[in-house]
Amino acid sequence: MPASRFTPEPQPGLPFDDDRVHEECAVFGIHGHPDAAAHAALGLHALQHRGQEASGIVTFDGQRFNAHRELGLVGDIFSSEAVMSRLVGHAAIGHNRYSTTGDTLLRNVQPLFADLSLGGFALAHNGNLTNATTLRRELVTRGAIFQSTSDTEVFIHLIATSAGSNLIDRMLGALALVEGAYSLVAMTDDAVIGVRDPLGVRPLVLGRLGDAWLFASETCAFDIMGAEFVRDVDPGEMVVLGQGEPRSIRVTSGNRQRFCVFEYIYFARPDSVIEGTSVYEARKAIGRELARESLPEADLVVPVPDSGVPAALGFAEESKLPFDLGIIRNHYVGRTFIEPGQEIRNLGVKLKHNANRPMLEGKRVVLVDDSIVRGTTSRKIVQMVRATGATEVHMRIASPPITDPCFYGVDTPERGQLLAAQMSVEEIARHLDVDSLAFISMDGLYRAMGRPGRDSGQPAFCDACFTGDYPTRLTDRENPNSPQLSLLSELKRA
Template identity: 50%
Template sequence: MKWPLSSESPREECGVFGIYAPAEEVARISFFALFSLQHRGQESSGIATADGKTIFFHARMGLVSQVFTEKALNKLNGHIAIGHNRYSTAGSSCSQNAQPVLVGQGDNQMALAHNGNITNAEPLRRELEELGYEFHTTTDSEVIANLIMAAPYADLTERIRHAMGRLQGAYSGTILTRDTLYAMRDPLGVRPLCLGTIGNNGWVVSSETCALGHIGADLVREIEPGEIIRINANGLESYKENSDKQALCIFEYIYFARPDSIMNDRLLYSARKAMGAELAKEFPVEADLVIGVPDSATPAGAGYALESGIPPAEGLIKNRYMGRTFIEPTQRIRDLGVKLKFNPLKSVLDGKRVVLVDDSIVRGTTTPQVIKLLKRAGAKEVHMRVCAPPICHPCFFGVDMASRRELIAAQMTVPEIKDYIGADSLGFLSVDGLIRAVGAPKDRFCLACFTGEYPVPVQLEMDKLALEGMTARRKKGSITETLGAEEVSAVNY
């Protein structure tokens, strides 16, 4: 969006979807699936479809409901589709970077939608450019697509396997050709991806299980780390690359995924409720009521209240439509800051000792304003409890979190953070407490933002806009054209 309200939580990554269903309206189904994955990205949205001969494409800036009209959906013909909701973690937020990306020509053409971040995208792009491959975006997704195209194999599955052997970082994605749907997940399984069925002979792939219920699909299983799925007229085939370790992003449990999604056979609502219960065990306090910052910390607040015996309450009402406009606010409105997002209930808060539960503290920009808001509304005390351990290290795997120098926990001790945010007490859930709440082995997760132990080597000063710098240097003074960024395109070379 043009004017996002500053957030204490990490920013979303992306949402991907894919469907192969000859008897279904795949474009319309993709629309509703993307609608249910809107929380994973609000900058742009796109769908590519195929009917066996032609690839159709429509992508624009904005929310799903802003991008797609009946007219646009009716032009997206075919029985195969992939879709994407974007939050930019590599490349700026602009129409040319909207996904899916299209690469190749003729029978070799394909579309790709990607969730994650490729940590070696720069050297791979330089190599591909030297081989003559052209880039029309500044995303690492186009690097993935062209790396697949450049692989020395005729079979696309083998090309994908070859590319996976060279990619470093996080990538869950869907790929569409004229007659086949592919899905792939990196060997660490950093980003989620699941498989489902729809109708009599249809298959779907989605970042989260929450999308399946909205479109009448049934969950089959999660796509495994290192797995490639191929679906066409011959049915479904699976190819598995060996994966010695796993590193699912722990923030999928804490914040990113919807609470009605399932990961590792665990409903995320239950996991977040358990995080609140663990916080109550680790950091008990005498108080009158418990408030979970809406909406992401609501389950954790309920868990804290249940474990502690302190009554839960709604002391903050959230304006759920903040940030969903392209209208620039006046300075007066902008200065209201967090008041635009939350409205306190004075009659509930007046004279009360409050436990405030939130999912995370990243930069420390919003939390002080929320605490000040509660105290101005009459709260006698505010005791801050946080579901995520202190975030001391940036993420390089598809989360726009912050640089290390912007992370408050990397610059201050916990007592210093308490004083800075204006809380009467402060407790961060421990890593062990978080793992107990999640209910899965510790070695399945990436905990690098807490520990600094990254699952693969990373460049510690990676720049989100690094590929834009490469484009600017190579195409200085030129304007890069984009294919179908504003209108539906039928592509048939």
């Protein structure tokens, strides 16, 4: 097929030197509630941090599927009575999307819906298939017609062409063909289905609200509506919500697990509990371990808000140094603030952060942040803190150096744009103009999480962004005839 079919859409400039990695999306599902759509909207609102560019909900009312998908934030999309009045039904699934490349297009907004031979089928996906391009080429060769550039649509076509007398059997057949990381919520005319990849890289949790059952990417989605967290969906497990109690189906027999450790470091909301661990407590534990590993002589611990706050609290507790908000964040600057000209762009980090001069002037400051990606924001924050009159600036990072891109549903640059892949720690320190710099060690990260280190022979987490140790095949990247480009230069994904 012509190579132009897979030509990447152009990458727009990152607004205001955005220097974070981003989770691509969130999923939510509910079955057995007369007001399913309203609860789905609440759940997606709680999961807004996982995707801010588009959102969608599909419901089933016993007769037909109803859908609304739109670009924008959950609160703007689903606050309209005209929209919500159309989303009737006792079952619903929803999705928040973070677009990693190009313009966000409505055709890529999930959940996706298709009329299959066995009935209607809606699907939402968090993650990334590492053989999506290979599978897509094969499907197109066999006559499939794609309407989006999302790898989620690959699932739809695989399910449509799988053998099986029902949609669950067809889903199992499709899952046997895919590689990578995924948490799925799907809806048929009699069930809502949740599935997690065999290694459990991406999160998915099960909850209950009265007689209704729910899926969500994180437990904070249950808290907003007063639902009860029941358990995590196991790696390689399919859970079917229909009549009565949830039904569990084992998709794979393996017992390995490689949960994304960056969920604890940065992605998940601090008030969520994932895999039995409080995200907030995990971040504080990482901060405590970081202080034990590398404590400079200093007067004050200052977090880089907001993601650095829990780790900085842990660092301050362990070090016995005072904690203060030496940097204040403006929460009202988003991706659509303005189309910045060069003069505005030169203001850089001050659009989002401002130094709290009375707290910093004349102090030896420890800045604690969750990670360094390109280093552009870190460099400007250091300059800003020095400009207040801080006498020393020491930076401590609550993750190991990010040296490798992610191919499992996380927006990261190519290796050549990752600062730690190009420079040593000493070189990064000089580049950032800090008096000292330290990252938590890999062993320290595992200790903070209460897990055996990587030298135990069986890593508990996916930590490929720090180690290059990818837990699955990267088929599209390995195949020269079907290259998987980085998540900043490839097809738009779910």
